[in-house]
Amino acid sequence: MKFPELIIRLPDWTIGFLKKSPAMMTDVKDRMRFVIDLARQNIANKSGGPFAAAVFNEKGKLIAPGVNTVLSANCSIFHAEILALSIAQKITGRYDLSDGGNFYYELVTMTEPCAMCFGAIPWSGIRNLVCGARDEDARAIGFDEGPKLPNWMKALKERNISAVRDVLRDEACKVLKEYATMGGIIYNAGHRISPVNK
């Protein structure tokens, strides 16, 4: 018996979007703004949920972007962070981006990672995490971010991974709210919540 394959890939619209984006973003706010724009385009292009992320190197060079493609790819694993991390690993040819601690890579994400993406970070070799909106902002529009440690930043620090949050939080929250207002699908498993009915 042969089982099917799945392809992790960025939606086609990202090609045009990325052509217009700077390759280097030295200011963390510029990196977050890029990710927020990416999430907004993901909604406009109906590729998935209102989430985006990207991996940058120590100079602020874009290594790999990611958008949520759960809805378009029909796979609950395909969160923005998972795409960004796996594409960055494909590009570098390393399942540990840091290569045993020798390289520095940062993950910038529009919203604090859910329980799955949070758990993916220590395996990935990422050394710094930058977040825009908070868990509670995603929960406020109905997404269940999953069972996470209350002190998750401390748990990362114990693994030599730093974390910063609330970078352009208000702008990130605006995208979440726009998605909810336009009736975007809130796709928790086991039940579906339409934000218009909340």
Next chain:
Amino acid sequence: MKFPELIIRLPDWTIGFLKKSPAMMTDVKDRMRFVIDLARQNIANKSGGPFAAAVFNEKGKLIAPGVNTVLSANCSIFHAEILALSIAQKITGRYDLSDGGNFYYELVTMTEPCAMCFGAIPWSGIRNLVCGARDEDARAIGFDEGPKLPNWMKALKERNISAVRDVLRDEACKVLKEYATMGGIIYNAGHRISPVNK
């Protein structure tokens, strides 16, 4: 700029292995034994770490197997549970296997899920989790299972997901130990631990 794609797929050796496996496994111990055998074959075929998992339906029919391909695919996301869940979603055509709570699927895993795979379960639509070896058994050979909630079974229960553990735990532990004894790579990011040096 065009970014590369990654393919989530089972290693080729699984085709022959699965031909010899029963399609239906009504006893939970048979399902776990199947998963343990799969992990042992994953080691023998050098496709990745000593981990395997599979999704079954309510009758015990095999829906999708998964093995860890982190090393062969060079991607830290490619854990056994991630493969099994995403292939099951591809087969059913649903990012929520339960389709809003209408279907029952079980994830059987040789070792308690790491923080990432644990976080993937609520999104996936799985309704029951069956584990063989415990977190501490994987930690004992050097794998950092990541920052998980101490009361993770309770967190699943709150989301209507049941969990059973210690099913053929000793047999599962044997596979972990075999992997460590033969000098298999323990691939935590940021640092590498060779079990022979521990």
